Amino acid sequence: METVILVLVSGLTLSGMYALSAIGLSLTWGALGMLNMAHGAFLAVGSYVCFTIITQLGAPMWLAIPMAVIISGLVGLLVYLLIVRQMFRHPAFETNIIIATIGLAILSENTILNFFGAYPFRQPLVIEGGFRLSGIFIPYQNIAILASSVVLVGLVGILLGKTRTGRAIRATSMNKDAALLMGVPVGQVYAQVMAVSGCLAAVSGIMLSTITTLSPTMGDAPMVKAFIIVAVAGLGNVYGAFFIAIGFGLLEAIFQFTFGVRLAFPLLLLLVIASLIWRPNGFFGSATILRN
Amino acid sequence: MGESFLTLKNICCGYNSVDVIKGVSIDIPRGAVVGLVGPNGHGKTTLLRAISGLVRLRSGSIKLRGETISELSADRVVARGVAHMPQGDLVFPQMSVRENLLMGAYLPAARADSAKQLEYVHNLFPKLSERTEQLASGLSGGERRMLGIGRGLMTKSELIMIDEPSLGLAPLMIEHIYDVIRALKAEGRTLIVVEENVSRLTDLADELHLLDDGHVVWSGGGADLMSDDVLMKTYLGG
Numbered sequence: 001m002e003t004v005i006l007v008l009v010s011g012l013t014l015s016g017m018y019a020l021s022a023i024g025l026s027l028t029w030g031a032l033g034m035l036n037m038a039h040g041a042f043l044a045v046g047s048y049v050c051f052t053i054i055t056q057l058g059a060p061m062w063l064a065i066p067m068a069v070i071i072s073g074l075v076g077l078l079v080y081l082l083i084v085r086q087m088f089r090h091p092a093f094e095t096n097i098i099i100a101t102i103g104l105a106i107l108s109e110n111t112i113l114n115f116f117g118a119y120p121f122r123q124p125l126v127i128e129g130g131f132r133l134s135g136i137f138i139p140y141q142n143i144a145i146l147a148s149s150v151v152l153v154g155l156v157g158i159l160l161g162k163t164r165t166g167r168a169i170r171a172t173s174m175n176k177d178a179a180l181l182m183g184v185p186v187g188q189v190y191a192q193v194m195a196v197s198g199c200l201a202a203v204s205g206i207m208l209s210t211i212t213t214l215s216p217t218m219g220d221a222p223m224v225k226a227f228i229i230v231a232v233a234g235l236g237n238v239y240g241a242f243f244i245a246i247g248f249g250l251l252e253a254i255f256q257f258t259f260g261v262r263l264a265f266p267l268l269l270l271l272v273i274a275s276l277i278w279r280p281n282g283f284f285g286s287a288t289i290l291r292n
Numbered sequence: 293m294g295e296s297f298l299t300l301k302n303i304c305c306g307y308n309s310v311d312v313i314k315g316v317s318i319d320i321p322r323g324a325v326v327g328l329v330g331p332n333g334h335g336k337t338t339l340l341r342a343i344s345g346l347v348r349l350r351s352g353s354i355k356l357r358g359e360t361i362s363e364l365s366a367d368r369v370v371a372r373g374v375a376h377m378p379q380g381d382l383v384f385p386q387m388s389v390r391e392n393l394l395m396g397a398y399l400p401a402a403r404a405d406s407a408k409q410l411e412y413v414h415n416l417f418p419k420l421s422e423r424t425e426q427l428a429s430g431l432s433g434g435e436r437r438m439l440g441i442g443r444g445l446m447t448k449s450e451l452i453m454i455d456e457p458s459l460g461l462a463p464l465m466i467e468h469i470y471d472v473i474r475a476l477k478a479e480g481r482t483l484i485v486v487e488e489n490v491s492r493l494t495d496l497a498d499e500l501h502l503l504d505d506g507h508v509v510w511s512g513g514g515a516d517l518m519s520d521d522v523l524m525k526t527y528l529g530g
Contacts, residue, residue: 164398167387167391167394167395167398168398170384170386170387171384171387171395174384174385174386174387175382175384177346177366177378177382178378178382178383178384179395180345180346180365180366180367180370181344181346181366181370181375181376181378181382181444182367182370182395182396182398182399182443182447183367183370183371183398183399183402183447184367184395184398185365185367186367187365
């Protein structure tokens with residue numbers, strides 16, 4: 001029983017962080033048809049901005065987190081305006097944007113390294129204490145991460161399913177020309193998606209930094225995992241990304257417990273490869289994304 | 293017929309380096325029904341895409357009610373009152389029928405009247421009212437066509453452009469779609485219909501334009517075209 005609780009808490013905490021990151025990636029793929037290789041950098045930027053606001057400006061947590069999220073959203077918007085929009089109409093966009101965002105990620109990592117060095121700072125966002133369940137200590141920090149993820153995923157779900165903006169994002173993802181013919185300003189939709197993706201990455205990064213440490217490359221591993229989740233879910237399927245993130249986090253925790261930390265991820269990848277052979281378009285995916 | 297409503301003046305456009313429309317001028321009065329006919333791949337669909345702003349002009353101009361719209365993006369052309377129901381319907385597959393229809397009322401002017409418009413579309417296509425919560429991906433070809441046209445009508449546009457309304461449909465469904473088009477004509481809407489089967493337009497259209505290789509090679513009434521054996525054999529396989 002203790003083991004089950006331990007694995008569940010650990011797995012669901014991972015799931016929450018992966019879900020936010022993967023949903024951001026899935027949105028950009030769905031709407032723009034782009035693989036954003038700078039998504040991991042967005043995680044790091046959000047974390048470092050939050051760290052700086054707290055340590056340099058002395059802002060409280062309730063102010064620092066929203067500020068960091070908004071600034072990361074603006075970074076996403078700027079990336080759209082300065083890079084994505086300039087490349088978007090070219091037929092080679094899908095390849096060019098991968099190169100451009102890899103460059104952006106490296107630039108971001110080196111800029112952070114120049115300003116903060118490689119010292120693994122701790123994010124000064126700690127929720128002390130916890131409670132015991134069947135003898136297992138469960139930190140409030142993990143519960144906060146999971147609760148925040150569920151709330152944010154719910155908000156993204158409401159945004160996409162119930163609002164006019166969300167319907168415009170979904171319509172653009174499904175067919176850009178049809179969305180335009182309904183009067184949807186798709187350029188504005190792309191900008192909104194990049195901003196939302198930046199915000200979600202920041203939350204994910206801040207969460208991650210509270211249970212590990214800050215580092216310029218802290219977003220790389222979560223980004224790879226988010227890509228895997230997005231591919232297994234089916235590129236561009238936001239709801240699918242959420243469910244696969246939950247499964248992925250839980251499986252990772254189970255594998256870590258069963259096979260050890262070193263073997264868990266490679267074994268998980270084997271499972272991913274098998275699932276992609278079985279379902280090449282992912283579990284929830286459609287065959288293609290139209291971008292013209 | 294009313295005053296000039298839509299004016300295409302010597303327009304040229306295409307894709308990448310290929311010119312598809314090579315200098316087309318058409319004047320459409322308000323309330324007219326205009327048919328675009330001609331062989332496949334000679335520019336009918338591209339002409340509609342140019343009017344709705346999906347394809348940029350290389351030269352020439354398009355004016356709607358005297359205002360130049362050829363510089364506007366497609367979303368702004370819709371806001372001026374142009375509904376384009378494209379070939380292949382382009383419904384949103386992962387949205388319900390209702391959500392698809394409401395996307396037609398995305399712009400504020402249409403949204404204000406969306407409930408009334410929804411009722412109007414349901415009256416034209418009662419089948420859609422039985423399928424409101426069904427995903428568009430699960431609809432039959434005929435139902436998708438109804439949804440595509442219904443969604444376009446939700447925009448409350450004055451100018452309605454329908455690309456190949458009968459393509460791939462069973463005869464009964466074609467009749468139903470053309471009954472709706474006749475109803476739209478009776479309401480006084482301005483219509484442009486692209487159609488492979490000329491006979492469907494002969495009684496309906498006030499004027500037909502025959503497109504060949506990006507040029508209008510003939511314009512006139514449906515009966516005139518049908519009785520011209522040379523034109524029919526040369527361009528329309530008849």
